[in-house]
Amino acid sequence: MTNDKTVVSIQNLNYFFGEGELQKQVLSDINLEVKAKEFVILTGPSGSGKSTLLSLIGCLRSVHQGSLKILGQQLNGATREQLVQMRRNFGYITQSSNLLDFLTVQQNIQMSLELQPDFSPKEARAKTVAILEAVGLAEKLNAYPGNLSGGQKQRVAIASALVTRPKLVLADEPTASLDKTAGRNVVALMHRLAKEQSSAVLIVTHDNRILDLADRIVNVEDGKLGLAFNQELSLVLPGFDEALLEKATTKPIVLTYESEQAIVRQGERADKFYILLEGEVEIIQELPDEPHRVINHLNRGDYFGEVGLLRDGKRTATVRVARNSEVKVMVIDEELFRLFLGNSELTKADIVRRLHQRVMTSHLSNALPNVNPSEILAVAAQAKVIRYGANSIIVQEGEVAEKFYLILEGELEALMSDRDDEFTSCKLKPGEYFGNAQLVNGENYPFTVRAGLTEVEVMVIDRESFCSLILKSNTNQAIVASVLRHRLMNS
Ligand code: ADP
Ligand code: MG
Numbered sequence: 001m002t003n004d005k006t007v008v009s010i011q012n013l014n015y016f017f018g019e020g021e022l023q024k025q026v027l028s029d030i031n032l033e034v035k036a037k038e039f040v041i042l043t044g045p046s047g048s049g050k051s052t053l054l055s056l057i058g059c060l061r062s063v064h065q066g067s068l069k070i071l072g073q074q075l076n077g078a079t080r081e082q083l084v085q086m087r088r089n090f091g092y093i094t095q096s097s098n099l100l101d102f103l104t105v106q107q108n109i110q111m112s113l114e115l116q117p118d119f120s121p122k123e124a125r126a127k128t129v130a131i132l133e134a135v136g137l138a139e140k141l142n143a144y145p146g147n148l149s150g151g152q153k154q155r156v157a158i159a160s161a162l163v164t165r166p167k168l169v170l171a172d173e174p175t176a177s178l179d180k181t182a183g184r185n186v187v188a189l190m191h192r193l194a195k196e197q198s199s200a201v202l203i204v205t206h207d208n209r210i211l212d213l214a215d216r217i218v219n220v221e222d223g224k225l226g227l228a229f230n231q232e233l234s235l236v237l238p239g240f241d242e243a244l245l246e247k248a249t250t251k252p253i254v255l256t257y258e259s260e261q262a263i264v265r266q267g268e269r270a271d272k273f274y275i276l277l278e279g280e281v282e283i284i285q286e287l288p289d290e291p292h293r294v295i296n297h298l299n300r301g302d303y304f305g306e307v308g309l310l311r312d313g314k315r316t317a318t319v320r321v322a323r324n325s326e327v328k329v330m331v332i333d334e335e336l337f338r339l340f341l342g343n344s345e346l347t348k349a350d351i352v353r354r355l356h357q358r359v360m361t362s363h364l365s366n367a368l369p370n371v372n373p374s375e376i377l378a379v380a381a382q383a384k385v386i387r388y389g390a391n392s393i394i395v396q397e398g399e400v401a402e403k404f405y406l407i408l409e410g411e412l413e414a415l416m417s418d419r420d421d422e423f424t425s426c427k428l429k430p431g432e433y434f435g436n437a438q439l440v441n442g443e444n445y446p447f448t449v450r451a452g453l454t455e456v457e458v459m460v461i462d463r464e465s466f467c468s469l470i471l472k473s474n475t476n477q478a479i480v481a482s483v484l485r486h487r488l489m490n491s
Contacts, residue, residue, distance in 0.1 A: 091161025239344030270308025401438030410456030
């Protein structure tokens with residue numbers, strides 16, 4: 001909907017570079033609105049078309065196809081004169097400040113004012129002093145740009161873009177030449193001044209550390225506006241209500257990790273949940289005295305971190321960026337994660353199902369270290385998770401072995417009678433398993449296993465899947481021998 005609060009309104013905009021055979025479309029079907037006072041961040045990979053879009057909005061290029069209205073005026077078909085006229089409503093900030101080296105700071109800023117229709121030299125001086133105070137550079141009034149630091153130059157550029165109180169500020173990677181702290185300070189300053197003057201801001205940046213300042217984040221991917229974070233989130237975790245989506249995505253925390261960098265580490269305290277927006281990660285199990293093992297790969301649209309949050313509060317695996325990948329994740333804190341679980345049955349079911357699979361995968365690959373991870377994943381995906389009440393019998397001594405059992409949660413007790421009808425017993429904990437040797441050898445269970453004093457959760461795999469898993473591996477002696485019987489006989 002377009003109303004008088006709308007500063008930028010774009011519909012079905014296309015843009016091309018080159019002509020004929022060499023013509024290349026760089027913007028496709030762009031639809032975007034920016035309202036007064038809004039602080040919008042435009043992100044996206046290099047070459048995706050952000051600068052081209054910004055320069056069209058800034059009236060530095062002519063529109064080819066579609067509708068682009070600024071402050072209600074249609075720019076498709078506008079004359080050069082009209083474009084120049086329109087530019088007076090903007091403040092424009094570029095990557096490296098476009099200050100003129102032979103003019104003082106004051107003269108540079110005053111130049112923006114001289115282009116305004118109601119220019120008065122006296123007022124211009126007062127406005128220049130005021131804006132320089134606002135950006136913390138009052139003492140640099142008579143300095144030349146050559147004597148300023150990179151951060152100071154960008155602050156002068158901001159002062160000169162904002163001194164005219166423009167309706168719209170356009171900034172193309174204004175922090176690119178600055179270090180982290182200076183970059184964030186510059187954008188925070190721009191944010192504060194724009195809000196005070198009710199200017200709308202459209203800023204292009206790669207810098208994920210400033211995304212939290214945005215009222216809205218728009219992704220540009222390959223010339224198209226990509227999904228907004230709320231859309232990304234509802235694709236990954238369906239079923240949330242609008243209010244929660246809004247809460248989760250208005251100021252998302254998005255972090256970037258480089259090739260082979262660890263995002264979470266096994267054994268660390270778990271306090272965050274991660275949604276993978278871009279790139280590939282590996283799930284790695286670190287084992288004492290053994291080489292690390294990659295047990296799974298995750299891609300865009302997947303999530304991780306729920307196992308630690310929902311189990312014992314510790315990371316059960318390391319998550320690391322795959323080689324030659326760069327990863328972007330949305331980070332959800334524990335409190336918000338709990339809200340997710342409470343908000344949508346669909347999401348809760350999905351997360352719990354995946355949690356089971358992952359816990360099973362990690363226990364199974366521990367139990368069967370020689371089995372190929374992809375076989376383990378396939379079996380874990382089909383395995384059943386069964387909960388047994390306190391004290392209930394899971395397998396009975398003398399029964400034909402039908403299944404392989406692996407304990408996911410809770411404590412079990414195994415009992416075996418010897419020749420004199422005396423019982424020996426031992427406890428079984430998560431990660432331990434039984435039924436393996438009996439399944440492989442076609443024997444009856446030589447023991448009884450029952451749940452302990454609380455409810456337990458057990459993963460169950462049928463004979464066929466288990467035996468095929470064993471067949472496909474370099475059979476591992478431990479799996480053919482009865483670990484549990486051995487333990488009971490020695491206890
Ligand atoms: P971004 O700012 O997101 O890095 P740009 O808008 O600068 O992307 O560029 C988008 C695409 O258009 C790129 O593929 C780039 O090579 C191409 N491009 C940019 N300017 C020109 C030009 N003047 N002539 C031809 N192609 C261009
Ligand atoms: Mg660019």
